[in-house]
Amino acid sequence: VKRVTTHTLQKMKDRGEKISMLTAYDYSFAKIFDEAGIDILLIGDSASNVVAGHETTLPITLEQMIFLASSVVRGAERCFVICDLPFGTYQGNSKEALNSSIRIMKESGAHAVKLEGGMEVCESIQRIVSAGIPVMAHLGLTPQSIYQFGTYSVRAKEEEEAEQLIRNAHAVQQAGAFALVLEKIPASLGKRVAEELRIPVIGIGAGMHVDGQVLVMHDMLGITKDFSPRFLRRYLNLYSDIKDATAKYIQDVRSKDFPNEKEQY
Numbered sequence: 001v002k003r004v005t006t007h008t009l010q011k012m013k014d015r016g017e018k019i020s021m022l023t024a025y026d027y028s029f030a031k032i033f034d035e036a037g038i039d040i041l042l043i044g045d046s047a048s049n050v051v052a053g054h055e056t057t058l059p060i061t062l063e064q065m066i067f068l069a070s071s072v073v074r075g076a077e078r079c080f081v082i083c084d085l086p087f088g089t090y091q092g093n094s095k096e097a098l099n100s101s102i103r104i105m106k107e108s109g110a111h112a113v114k115l116e117g118g119m120e121v122c123e124s125i126q127r128i129v130s131a132g133i134p135v136m137a138h139l140g141l142t143p144q145s146i147y148q149f150g151t152y153s154v155r156a157k158e159e160e161e162a163e164q165l166i167r168n169a170h171a172v173q174q175a176g177a178f179a180l181v182l183e184k185i186p187a188s189l190g191k192r193v194a195e196e197l198r199i200p201v202i203g204i205g206a207g208m209h210v211d212g213q214v215l216v217m218h219d220m221l222g223i224t225k226d227f228s229p230r231f232l233r234r235y236l237n238l239y240s241d242i243k244d245a246t247a248k249y250i251q252d253v254r255s256k257d258f259p260n261e262k263e264q265y
């Protein structure tokens, strides 16, 4: 199988082919998504929410991200694998950012890292890219700075914030980012950024005009139940399916229906 690379992704944008991306946090799901033909798997720090049960993405550690990423890498044969740099492992300075990125690359086998921010992380992007590590940037709603905003509402609706986002998008491209995630912004702004930038722009709640789409796997599969932003399309309702299956199993054990004659040695 031919591996998806940053070069493949750039060619896809150049040809107008949309890029598909999902999050993954373990081997078993990574293998299914990869076999289905996904282009990119992201070990998102959303693991802090959907895997660890924290309220925000802030608590997850570099070690924990590396464990999840190494599991995803073993399930991913064809797709490009990106690991989020968690909060507190890159904001200090560009040397810290490089050290954390090197640990992810060496210890997990991921192919690239992702970080949140614009101008303020450009020195770090340059330094990581100089070491040969591809960097994906992330603008718009940036969950690691949730306490600065206070809400998870749509970002850059006002002209001034939109212009600032566009300047930041150009800055991260200039610093060497190979791609950019835009989260929860008006579709018109997503369109403008995707048109102005050379590199692929992947949206989550950034409308139909960007170069690709990403969703959190638990949301896409309906494992999360109480999260229904407008941008989310659910392809399954696994929360209720798994709950029903579990109830059936419990019932079968209690009623002594399971195991039956054929299910024992």
Ligand code: KIV
Binding pocket: 023, 042, 043, 044, 045, 046, 047, 084, 138, 181, 204, 214, 215, 216
């Ligand atoms: O952590 C995450 O899942 C992400 C995606 C939503 C882009 O950063």
Ligand code: NA
Binding pocket: 044, 045, 046, 084
């Ligand atoms: Na993230």
